[in-house]
Amino acid sequence: MKAVVITGASSGIGFEIARLLSKNYFVIGIGRNENNCAHAKELIYSENPGAKIEYFIADLVQQKEVNRVAYEIQTYLENNDILELYGLINNAGCVRSWYTTSEEGYEQQFALNHLAGFLLTYRLLPLIIKAKGRIIMTGSQSHKGIKICWDDIMLRKRYNPLTAYKQSKLCNILFAKGLNDRFTSAGIRAYVVDPGLVRTDIGNKQAGFLVNLIWSIRKKYGVSPEIPAKTYEFLLETNPAPKGLYYCSCNEKTYSRQVTSENADRLFLLSEKLSGISYDRLEC
Amino acid sequence: MNVMITGASGGLGRVMVAECAERGYNLFITDINQAGLLSLKQGLERQFKVCVAAKACDLTKAESVDELMSFIDMHGIRFDMLINVAGIDYEGGFLSIDREKIIKIIALNNEATLRITHDILLRRRPGKRFTLIFVSSLASLYPMPLKATYAASKRFLLDFALALRHELKNKDVSVLTLCPGGLVTTKEAIRGISAQGFWGNATTNSLEIVARKTIGYALQGKSLYIPGLLNKILSLLGRLIPRSWAAALIYLRWSKAQVKWLR
Structure with missing residues (x-):
């Protein structure tokens, strides 16, 4: 049975992906809240008693938590004689009304929406390459109409929640592009899914009064998270691997002109520095 | 510029530290949370080209501060600025909080602040101007039922800082007191603000703006910084109406908010 790791898997889109994939995959979910994870696991078991699913608890905003959980997952897979990882879905994300930082002093939307996935992918990449697997980021249409603010990527000088969110989602596509530029030859593929407007609680969790209010109204018009989950399954299961980068409703979609190899390289360098890692020195 | 920051790995501390690093200052960061301090040091060194020294310390313990000072003296470090961020509050009315927690508020917010301020002032860089920053609170401006100990401890800092400013004026020390409203520093703070x-x-004030302006005003030699227009108006009202009225009004507001908050 192929194994898949999903971050932000206890609620929203991540949970629906876990639920859908648990029919055919060994699913490893990561969530921040122990109770929510236990509840999610219970729900999936109640529908499918034969499901293979395990949850790990980690607050991926903090880099040391990413490193810890990556190590725990590797050990867990080894102990269960699973020697490769077919899929990694970097889905965990947040919205913050105010400028807030991680323990490292990194702005939280950038830290969770981009850096956490960047570091987790690095830790698990040798296992993914073994499986010639696929890496999928949860992106957003909102990545368009913005450039990366290279001289102030944490937006300390001019923080705006929407700008920070949009920028982090542009980072997701740049990261996927950078991964494909570097590792397609090793047999892996990276994608970004635009889930569309989905009825989740992303704007209601520690987001702040105004974002909370706006999101509560806006999400009423969103679709159920089961719908975008199918696109993730499509990208994992279609063979040969789809050649595109950015998908919505199982179809390729156009993305921002900012998504160039030059910007992807620049983001790679910066993210490597901020995470204290180097993809070039990865032993696969 | 060599800057000492206490409570560095908390929400406000981290942003203050980043502001100083952005300005190219050398940093000595301390906090009771050793792990957080190391993460922060790593994050700073990856983002900025500055020199960062970090050492954990429990400022409420004299021996721990003595140890910190001998470390500082051993390395011959001398300072141009001290930012007193370390502070604590426990939510709930006076009788609903454990006795020792109440005492802890004073031990950290006041006693520990005096201890480190005294020691660092004795270790200022000779012949240079020294800048001293205290983090008080909007809560210092009136007596606050349900936050009585915290508000009084912040009042202590405000009065102490204003007095010390004059005492040290001809010693080329400038003293600034920051009195912010809500700051989005922890999950609890976000919950409190939402409630x-x-x-x-x-x-609520934006952390990054407060940090930038605090350092800026301190360097200009200002004595008090209340961020945000609404907070300035509230502080003015607090001075105009009798203190007992202010307390009664605040009690009305907080008793409602806290029920929601502590739920």
Whole structure:
């Protein structure tokens, strides 16, 4: 049975992906809240008693938590004689009304929406390459109409929640592009899914009064998270691997002109520095 | 510029530290949370080209501070600025909080602040101007039922800082007191701000702006910084109306908010 790791898997889109994939995959979910994870696991078991699913608890905003959980997952897979990882879905994300930082002093939307996935992918990449697997980021249409603010990527000088969110989602596509530029030859593929407007609680969790209010109204018009989950399954299961980068409703979609190899390289360098890692020195 | 920051790995501390690093200052960061301190040091070194020294310390213990000072003396470090961020509050009315927690508020917010301020002032760089920053609170401006100990401890800092400013004026020391409204520093703080609804949101200040302006005003030699227009108006009102009235009004507001908050 192929194994898949999903971050932000206890609620929203991540949970629906876990639920859908648990029919055919060994699913490893990561969530921040122990109770929510236990509840999610219970729900999936109640529908499918034969499901293979395990949850790990980690607050991926903090880099040391990413490193810890990556190590725990590797050990867990080894102990269960699973020697490769077919899929990694970097889905965990947040919205913050105010400028807030991680323990490292990194702005939280950038830290969770981009850096956490960047570091987790690095830790698990040798296992993914073994499986010639696929890496999928949860992106957003909102990545368009913005450039990366290279001289102030944490937006300390001019923080705006929407700008920070949009920028982090542009980072997701740049990261996927950078991964494909570097590792397609090793047999892996990276994608970004635009889930569309989905009825989740992303704007209601520690987001702040105004974002909370706006999101509560806006999400009423969103679709159920089961719908975008199918696109993730499509990208994992279609063979040969789809050649595109950015998908919505199982179809390729156009993305921002900012998504160039030059910007992807620049983001790679910066993210490597901020995470204290180097993809070039990865032993696969 | 060599800067010492206490409570560095907390929400406000981290942003203050980043502001100083952005300005190219050398940093000595301390906090009771050793792991957080190391993460922060790593994050700073990856983002900025500055020199960062970090050492954990429990400022409420004299021996721990003595140890910190001998470390500083051993390395011959001398300072141009001290930012006193370390502070604590426990939510709930006086009788609903454990006795020792109440004492801890004073031990950290006041006693520990005096201890480190005294020691660092004795270790200022000779012949240079010294800048001293205290983090008080909007809560210092009136007596606050349900936050009585915290508000009084912040009042202590405000009065102490204003007095010390004059005492040290001809020693080329400038003293600034920061009195912010709500700051989005922890998950609890976010919950607290949300529980207060509109007013919580309106009196909340942006961390990164507060940090930038605090350092800027301190260097200009200002004595008091209350961020945000609404907070300035509230502080003015607090001075105009009798203190007992202010306390009664605040009790009305907080008793409602806290029920929601502590739920």
